Amino acid sequence: MITRKSTKRKSIKPSSADIDATDIFALIGRAENIEQAAVAMQAMSHPARIKILCMLSSGEQMVQDLTDAIGTSQSNISQHLGILKACGMIASRKQATRTYYSIEDPRILKMITLTRDIFCGV
Amino acid sequence: MITRKSTKRKSIKPSSADIDATDIFALIGRAENIEQAAVAMQAMSHPARIKILCMLSSGEQMVQDLTDAIGTSQSNISQHLGILKACGMIASRKQATRTYYSIEDPRILKMITLTRDIFCGV
DNA sequence: GCCTTGTATTAGCATTCCCTTATATAAGCT
DNA sequence: AGCTTATATAAGGGAATGCTAATACAAGGC
Numbered sequence: 001m002i003t004r005k006s007t008k009r010k011s012i013k014p015s016s017a018d019i020d021a022t023d024i025f026a027l028i029g030r031a032e033n034i035e036q037a038a039v040a041m042q043a044m045s046h047p048a049r050i051k052i053l054c055m056l057s058s059g060e061q062m063v064q065d066l067t068d069a070i071g072t073s074q075s076n077i078s079q080h081l082g083i084l085k086a087c088g089m090i091a092s093r094k095q096a097t098r099t100y101y102s103i104e105d106p107r108i109l110k111m112i113t114l115t116r117d118i119f120c121g122v
Numbered sequence: 123m124i125t126r127k128s129t130k131r132k133s134i135k136p137s138s139a140d141i142d143a144t145d146i147f148a149l150i151g152r153a154e155n156i157e158q159a160a161v162a163m164q165a166m167s168h169p170a171r172i173k174i175l176c177m178l179s180s181g182e183q184m185v186q187d188l189t190d191a192i193g194t195s196q197s198n199i200s201q202h203l204g205i206l207k208a209c210g211m212i213a214s215r216k217q218a219t220r221t222y223y224s225i226e227d228p229r230i231l232k233m234i235t236l237t238r239d240i241f242c243g244v
Numbered sequence: 245g246c247c248t249t250g251t252a253t254t255a256g257c258a259t260t261c262c263c264t265t266a267t268a269t270a271a272g273c274t
Numbered sequence: 275a276g277c278t279t280a281t282a283t284a285a286g287g288g289a290a291t292g293c294t295a296a297t298a299c300a301a302g303g304c
Binding site: 030031033034035036037038040041042044045046047050051054107110111114115116118119120121122 | 152153155156157158159160162163164166167168169172173176229232233236237238240241242243244
Binding site: 196219 | 249250251253
Protein backbone atom coordinates (compact mmCIF):
# COMPACT_ATOMS: atom_id res chain seq x y z
CA MET A 1 0.00 0.00 0.00
CA ILE A 2 2.82 2.38 0.83
CA THR A 3 4.80 3.30 -2.23
CA ARG A 4 7.49 5.88 -1.78
CA LYS A 5 10.75 6.31 -3.60
CA SER A 6 13.27 6.51 -0.78
CA THR A 7 12.60 3.24 0.99
CA LYS A 8 14.79 3.77 4.00
CA ARG A 9 12.61 1.30 5.84
CA LYS A 10 10.14 -1.19 4.51
CA SER A 11 7.28 -0.86 7.00
CA ILE A 12 5.22 2.20 7.70
CA LYS A 13 4.70 1.15 11.30
CA PRO A 14 8.10 0.72 12.89
CA SER A 15 8.39 -0.37 16.49
CA SER A 16 9.17 2.23 19.11
CA ALA A 17 12.82 1.25 19.14
CA ASP A 18 12.97 1.82 15.42
CA ILE A 19 12.27 5.55 15.59
CA ASP A 20 14.79 7.91 14.09
CA ALA A 21 14.10 11.58 14.60
CA THR A 22 15.44 12.45 11.17
CA ASP A 23 13.03 10.17 9.36
CA ILE A 24 9.90 12.07 8.56
CA PHE A 25 8.00 8.89 8.00
CA ALA A 26 8.87 7.28 11.29
CA LEU A 27 6.83 9.66 13.35
CA ILE A 28 3.49 9.13 11.79
CA GLY A 29 3.86 5.45 12.50
CA ARG A 30 3.31 6.25 16.17
CA ALA A 31 -0.40 6.04 15.57
CA GLU A 32 -1.29 5.67 19.21
CA ASN A 33 0.59 8.75 20.32
CA ILE A 34 -0.77 10.79 17.47
CA GLU A 35 -4.24 9.66 18.38
CA GLN A 36 -3.71 10.77 21.95
CA ALA A 37 -2.43 14.13 20.82
CA ALA A 38 -5.42 14.60 18.58
CA VAL A 39 -7.85 13.80 21.37
CA ALA A 40 -6.06 16.20 23.69
CA MET A 41 -5.98 19.02 21.18
CA GLN A 42 -9.59 18.44 20.31
CA ALA A 43 -10.51 18.72 23.96
CA MET A 44 -8.50 21.91 24.32
CA SER A 45 -9.66 23.53 21.12
CA HIS A 46 -12.48 25.64 22.36
CA PRO A 47 -12.14 29.21 23.62
CA ALA A 48 -13.92 28.50 26.88
CA ARG A 49 -11.84 25.43 27.56
CA ILE A 50 -8.60 27.20 26.75
CA LYS A 51 -9.61 29.93 29.18
CA ILE A 52 -10.43 27.36 31.82
CA LEU A 53 -7.07 25.68 31.38
CA CYS A 54 -5.29 29.01 31.45
CA MET A 55 -6.94 29.86 34.72
CA LEU A 56 -6.23 26.43 36.17
CA SER A 57 -2.63 26.65 35.10
CA SER A 58 -2.05 29.06 37.95
CA GLY A 59 -3.78 26.85 40.45
CA GLU A 60 -7.01 25.37 41.65
CA GLN A 61 -10.19 27.25 40.85
CA MET A 62 -13.81 26.80 41.76
CA VAL A 63 -16.65 26.65 39.26
CA GLN A 64 -18.18 29.93 40.28
CA ASP A 65 -15.00 31.88 39.65
CA LEU A 66 -14.47 30.21 36.30
CA THR A 67 -18.03 30.98 35.33
CA ASP A 68 -17.76 34.63 36.33
CA ALA A 69 -14.44 35.16 34.63
CA ILE A 70 -15.26 33.41 31.40
CA GLY A 71 -18.69 34.78 31.07
CA THR A 72 -21.08 32.08 30.00
CA SER A 73 -23.71 30.10 31.85
CA GLN A 74 -22.83 27.95 34.83
CA SER A 75 -24.30 24.97 33.04
CA ASN A 76 -22.10 25.57 30.07
CA ILE A 77 -18.94 25.84 32.16
CA SER A 78 -19.87 22.70 34.00
CA GLN A 79 -20.21 20.88 30.73
CA HIS A 80 -16.85 22.14 29.50
CA LEU A 81 -15.29 21.03 32.76
CA GLY A 82 -16.88 17.65 32.24
CA ILE A 83 -15.22 17.33 28.86
CA LEU A 84 -11.82 18.24 30.22
CA LYS A 85 -12.23 15.87 33.12
CA ALA A 86 -13.47 13.01 30.95
CA CYS A 87 -10.15 12.89 29.17
CA GLY A 88 -8.10 13.12 32.32
CA MET A 89 -6.83 16.64 31.87
CA ILE A 90 -8.24 18.01 35.09
CA ALA A 91 -9.22 16.72 38.49
CA SER A 92 -11.87 17.89 40.89
CA ARG A 93 -12.11 18.13 44.63
CA LYS A 94 -15.35 18.77 46.41
CA GLN A 95 -15.57 20.86 49.52
CA ALA A 96 -19.09 21.33 50.83
CA THR A 97 -21.10 22.84 47.99
CA ARG A 98 -18.04 24.06 46.10
CA THR A 99 -16.08 22.07 43.57
CA TYR A 100 -12.47 22.96 42.94
CA TYR A 101 -10.81 21.99 39.69
CA SER A 102 -7.13 21.71 38.92
CA ILE A 103 -4.91 20.49 36.13
CA GLU A 104 -4.04 16.85 36.53
CA ASP A 105 -2.08 15.87 33.44
CA PRO A 106 1.35 17.52 33.37
CA ARG A 107 1.43 17.25 29.61
CA ILE A 108 -1.59 19.48 29.41
CA LEU A 109 0.06 22.03 31.61
CA LYS A 110 2.95 22.06 29.19
CA MET A 111 0.63 22.37 26.23
CA ILE A 112 -1.39 25.21 27.65
CA THR A 113 1.74 27.02 28.74
CA LEU A 114 3.19 26.85 25.27
CA THR A 115 -0.07 27.76 23.61
CA ARG A 116 -0.28 30.80 25.82
CA ASP A 117 3.29 31.66 25.02
CA ILE A 118 2.77 31.34 21.29
CA PHE A 119 -0.58 33.03 20.92
CA CYS A 120 -0.64 35.49 23.75
CA GLY A 121 3.05 36.15 24.21
CA VAL A 122 2.61 35.60 27.95
CA MET B 123 -20.93 40.80 36.29
CA ILE B 124 -17.50 39.81 37.52
CA THR B 125 -17.46 39.27 41.23
CA ARG B 126 -14.20 38.06 42.67
CA LYS B 127 -12.57 38.72 45.98
CA SER B 128 -9.13 39.96 45.01
CA THR B 129 -10.02 42.91 42.82
CA LYS B 130 -6.57 43.77 41.56
CA ARG B 131 -8.20 45.30 38.48
CA LYS B 132 -11.75 46.36 37.88
CA SER B 133 -12.30 45.34 34.26
CA ILE B 134 -12.27 41.82 32.89
CA LYS B 135 -10.89 43.02 29.59
CA PRO B 136 -7.66 44.88 30.25
CA SER B 137 -5.74 46.48 27.42
CA SER B 138 -2.63 44.75 26.11
CA ALA B 139 -0.36 47.00 28.10
CA ASP B 140 -2.29 46.13 31.22
CA ILE B 141 -1.33 42.44 31.24
CA ASP B 142 0.45 41.05 34.25
CA ALA B 143 1.64 37.47 33.96
CA THR B 144 0.89 36.72 37.58
CA ASP B 145 -2.75 37.64 37.29
CA ILE B 146 -4.73 34.62 36.35
CA PHE B 147 -7.62 36.71 35.22
CA ALA B 148 -5.67 38.94 32.90
CA LEU B 149 -4.99 36.28 30.38
CA ILE B 150 -8.48 35.31 29.53
CA GLY B 151 -9.20 38.91 28.72
CA ARG B 152 -7.13 38.45 25.59
CA ALA B 153 -10.18 37.14 23.82
CA GLU B 154 -8.80 37.61 20.36
CA ASN B 155 -5.64 35.65 21.03
CA ILE B 156 -7.54 32.89 22.74
CA GLU B 157 -9.88 32.73 19.81
CA GLN B 158 -6.93 32.40 17.46
CA ALA B 159 -5.42 29.67 19.55
CA ALA B 160 -8.71 27.80 19.60
CA VAL B 161 -9.04 27.98 15.84
CA ALA B 162 -5.48 26.78 15.41
CA MET B 163 -5.85 23.89 17.81
CA GLN B 164 -9.15 22.94 16.28
CA ALA B 165 -7.53 22.81 12.86
CA MET B 166 -4.68 20.70 14.21
CA SER B 167 -6.81 18.36 16.25
CA HIS B 168 -7.23 15.49 13.87
CA PRO B 169 -4.89 12.54 13.55
CA ALA B 170 -4.50 12.94 9.81
CA ARG B 171 -3.78 16.64 10.11
CA ILE B 172 -1.29 16.14 12.90
CA LYS B 173 0.46 13.60 10.74
CA ILE B 174 0.47 15.98 7.82
CA LEU B 175 1.96 18.74 9.95
CA CYS B 176 4.55 16.38 11.39
CA MET B 177 5.62 15.43 7.91
CA LEU B 178 5.67 19.01 6.73
CA SER B 179 7.69 20.03 9.75
CA SER B 180 10.69 18.43 8.16
CA GLY B 181 10.09 20.14 4.85
CA GLU B 182 7.95 20.43 1.78
CA GLN B 183 5.96 17.37 0.77
CA MET B 184 3.75 16.55 -2.15
CA VAL B 185 0.19 15.29 -1.86
CA GLN B 186 0.95 11.85 -3.18
CA ASP B 187 3.59 11.17 -0.55
CA LEU B 188 1.37 12.44 2.23
CA THR B 189 -1.45 10.26 0.98
CA ASP B 190 0.73 7.16 0.81
CA ALA B 191 2.29 7.69 4.20
CA ILE B 192 -0.88 8.54 6.06
CA GLY B 193 -2.99 5.93 4.43
CA THR B 194 -6.34 7.37 3.53
CA SER B 195 -7.86 8.44 0.26
CA GLN B 196 -6.31 11.16 -1.86
CA SER B 197 -9.57 13.06 -1.68
CA ASN B 198 -9.52 12.93 2.06
CA ILE B 199 -5.94 14.19 2.31
CA SER B 200 -6.72 16.95 -0.11
CA GLN B 201 -9.60 18.04 2.09
CA HIS B 202 -7.45 18.01 5.19
CA LEU B 203 -4.83 20.05 3.38
CA GLY B 204 -7.56 22.47 2.41
CA ILE B 205 -8.51 22.94 6.03
CA LEU B 206 -4.94 23.58 7.10
CA LYS B 207 -4.42 25.98 4.25
CA ALA B 208 -7.66 27.84 4.86
CA CYS B 209 -6.40 28.99 8.21
CA GLY B 210 -3.01 29.97 6.94
CA MET B 211 -1.02 27.18 8.52
CA ILE B 212 0.41 25.80 5.32
CA ALA B 213 1.26 27.07 1.86
CA SER B 214 1.22 25.31 -1.45
CA ARG B 215 3.36 25.51 -4.53
CA LYS B 216 2.34 23.94 -7.79
CA GLN B 217 4.83 22.38 -10.13
CA ALA B 218 3.26 20.83 -13.18
CA THR B 219 0.74 18.30 -11.90
CA ARG B 220 2.28 18.06 -8.46
CA THR B 221 1.42 20.27 -5.53
CA TYR B 222 3.94 20.75 -2.77
CA TYR B 223 2.82 21.81 0.66
CA SER B 224 4.87 23.36 3.41
CA ILE B 225 4.33 24.95 6.78
CA GLU B 226 3.80 28.67 6.51
CA ASP B 227 2.98 29.89 10.00
CA PRO B 228 6.01 29.67 12.30
CA ARG B 229 3.72 29.44 15.32
CA ILE B 230 2.30 26.23 13.95
CA LEU B 231 5.76 24.82 13.52
CA LYS B 232 6.38 25.57 17.16
CA MET B 233 3.08 24.00 18.17
CA ILE B 234 3.59 20.82 16.23
CA THR B 235 7.13 20.50 17.47
CA LEU B 236 6.01 20.75 21.06
CA THR B 237 3.07 18.45 20.53
CA ARG B 238 5.41 15.89 19.07
CA ASP B 239 7.76 16.35 21.94
CA ILE B 240 5.05 15.94 24.55
CA PHE B 241 3.09 13.08 23.08
CA CYS B 242 5.69 11.18 21.11
CA GLY B 243 8.81 12.04 23.03
CA VAL B 244 10.51 12.85 19.72
C1' DG C 245 -6.38 13.93 -29.79
C1' DC C 246 -6.65 10.34 -26.17
C1' DC C 247 -5.13 8.14 -21.97
C1' DT C 248 -2.93 8.44 -17.63
C1' DT C 249 -1.41 10.75 -13.51
C1' DG C 250 -1.88 14.06 -9.74
C1' DT C 251 -4.87 16.97 -7.41
C1' DA C 252 -9.20 19.51 -6.22
C1' DT C 253 -14.07 19.86 -5.66
C1' DT C 254 -18.80 18.49 -4.87
C1' DA C 255 -22.65 16.14 -2.81
C1' DG C 256 -24.61 13.38 0.62
C1' DC C 257 -24.92 11.31 4.88
C1' DA C 258 -23.77 10.03 9.61
C1' DT C 259 -21.75 11.72 13.56
C1' DT C 260 -20.24 14.90 16.81
C1' DC C 261 -20.26 19.37 18.97
C1' DC C 262 -22.16 23.22 21.42
C1' DC C 263 -25.50 26.03 23.35
C1' DT C 264 -29.91 26.81 25.85
C1' DT C 265 -33.41 25.61 28.91
C1' DA C 266 -35.05 23.03 32.44
C1' DT C 267 -34.43 20.16 36.21
C1' DA C 268 -31.83 17.49 39.85
C1' DT C 269 -28.92 17.18 43.80
C1' DA C 270 -26.71 18.54 47.82
C1' DA C 271 -25.16 21.53 51.42
C1' DG C 272 -25.63 25.65 54.30
C1' DC C 273 -28.67 29.02 56.48
C1' DT C 274 -32.58 30.80 59.24
C1' DA D 275 -38.52 22.24 57.33
C1' DG D 276 -38.11 25.66 53.71
C1' DC D 277 -34.98 28.80 51.15
C1' DT D 278 -30.78 29.78 48.93
C1' DT D 279 -26.37 28.77 46.88
C1' DA D 280 -23.21 25.86 44.15
C1' DT D 281 -22.91 22.46 40.90
C1' DA D 282 -24.36 18.67 37.80
C1' DT D 283 -27.23 16.45 34.47
C1' DA D 284 -30.63 15.72 30.74
C1' DA D 285 -33.04 16.85 26.62
C1' DG D 286 -33.40 19.25 22.44
C1' DG D 287 -32.11 21.23 18.15
C1' DG D 288 -28.99 23.61 15.05
C1' DA D 289 -24.42 23.77 13.33
C1' DA D 290 -20.04 21.88 12.23
C1' DT D 291 -17.15 17.89 11.12
C1' DG D 292 -15.48 13.90 8.58
C1' DC D 293 -15.94 10.27 5.54
C1' DT D 294 -16.99 8.16 0.92
C1' DA D 295 -18.00 8.18 -3.83
C1' DA D 296 -18.23 10.55 -7.86
C1' DT D 297 -16.57 13.93 -10.80
C1' DA D 298 -13.77 17.86 -12.51
C1' DC D 299 -9.55 19.70 -14.02
C1' DA D 300 -4.98 20.22 -15.64
C1' DA D 301 -0.58 18.58 -17.35
C1' DG D 302 2.28 14.89 -19.67
C1' DG D 303 3.09 11.07 -22.53
C1' DC D 304 2.07 8.52 -26.70
